[in-house]
Amino acid sequence: MKVLLVDDEEELAATLAERLSLRDIEADWVTCGMDAITRVGEDTYDVIVLDVKMPGMSGLETMEKIQKIKPEAKIIFLTGHGSVEDHEAGKKAGASFYLMKPIDIQVLIDKMHEAAKQ
Amino acid sequence: MNDKSDPISEAAFKFFGKMTASISHEIKNVLAIINENAGLLEDYTLMAEKGKAIDPERLKKLAGKVKSQVQRADGIVKNLNKFAQTVDESTGRVDLNETLDLVTVLSGRFAFVQGVTLDRKQPENPVKITTSPFLLQNILWLCLEFAMEVSGEEKKVGLVTEKTETGASVRFTQLNGLIARPSDRFPTEREKALLRALKARLAGAC
Numbered sequence: 287m288k289v290l291l292v293d294d295e296e297e298l299a300a301t302l303a304e305r306l307s308l309r310d311i312e313a314d315w316v317t318c319g320m321d322a323i324t325r326v327g328e329d330t331y332d333v334i335v336l337d338v339k340m341p342g343m344s345g346l347e348t349m350e351k352i353q354k355i356k357p358e359a360k361i362i363f364l365t366g367h368g369s370v371e372d373h374e375a376g377k378k379a380g381a382s383f384y385l386m387k388p389i390d391i392q393v394l395i396d397k398m399h400e401a402a403k404q
Numbered sequence: 405m406n407d408k409s410d411p412i413s414e415a416a417f418k419f420f421g422k423m424t425a426s427i428s429h430e431i432k433n434v435l436a437i438i439n440e441n442a443g444l445l446e447d448y449t450l451m452a453e454k455g456k457a458i459d460p461e462r463l464k465k466l467a468g469k470v471k472s473q474v475q476r477a478d479g480i481v482k483n484l485n486k487f488a489q490t491v492d493e494s495t496g497r498v499d500l501n502e503t504l505d506l507v508t509v510l511s512g513r514f515a516f517v518q519g520v521t522l523d524r525k526q527p528e529n530p531v532k533i534t535t536s537p538f539l540l541q542n543i544l545w546l547c548l549e550f551a552m553e554v555s556g557e558e559k560k561v562g563l564v565t566e567k568t569e570t571g572a573s574v575r576f577t578q579l580n581g582l583i584a585r586p587s588d589r590f591p592t593e594r595e596k597a598l599l600r601a602l603k604a605r606l607a608g609a610c
Contacts, residue, residue: 295433298436298440301444302440305447308451339429339517340517341517341518344517366429368432387435387439388436388438388440389439391443
């Protein structure tokens with residue numbers, strides 16, 4: 287499995303990517319929506335894990351742009367922002383899951399596999 | 405602060421909610437980083453138990469990262485505590501510099517997400533005034549929120565406090581996008597009500 291992690295908290299994205307790689311999941315990471323769109327255009331990912339509140343382009347905007355390039359992309363939102371509105375908007379836009387930080391890595395991996403199969 | 409039909413109460417509720425939601429988001433991020441660093445330490449420990457050599461420097465670096473996130477969380481919670489305490493007294497003697505510093509820090513996440521740099525000019529002397537600390541923060545936030553919106557292409561807002569003959573002032577500078585905005589966007593009835601309660605007024609561009 288190959289995933290892309292998108293989070294403006296660089297330390298979080300880098301550490302999570304390392305932990306996933308220790309579990310045989312190839313993980314690339316970027317810290318903003320623009321870089322995520324570039325990566326998605328260059329590579330193929332089974333799942334993209336997106337933060338919601340990011341500088342410049344929000345997670346929802348990033349998702350919309352990714353869907354234009356790769357309509358089949360599987361998206362999981364992973365956020366510290368638990369508003370009902372964001373949750374609804376994420377699900378309405380077609381995200382596979384809307385998960386809250388901090389998360390147990392095995393739960394995230396299970397959701398990644400589930401999303402990839404959808 | 406329990407009558408939502410009163411514009412001041414409504415503004416205060418919204419302000420308190422917005423700030424505490426932002427702070428909780430920040431804390432969640434810190435907890436997530438600590439969670440991953442602790443998880444990685446655990447991963448290394450499990451690998452070591454299976455006989456894989458782990459570089460002690462790597463472990464030290466991870467422990468250092470956890471410590472630094474704990475310090476970050478401590479700073480966030482201290483600011484939350486300062487903010488929460490401003491509700492305690494309806495009127496008190498406050499240092500406008502300290503109040504503006506706190507509002508600037510609390511607004512940091514909003515500025516970051518919008519790509520705006522907050523340029524707080526550090527004053528030399530305290531600017532003491534007698535006012536409602538919480539309502540003062542509320543109006544400063546509303547002005548800053550608008551200032552970030554009209555910061556133009558440069559995306560920079562300067563914040564300056566000054567003593568005046570009759571009291572004190574706060575200037576929001578570098579609002580290069582101000583001309584393009586409709587004039588009824590700011591101040592609204594909410595800001596006007598807060599200004600009346602604080603016996604303050606908007607001057608110049610703000």
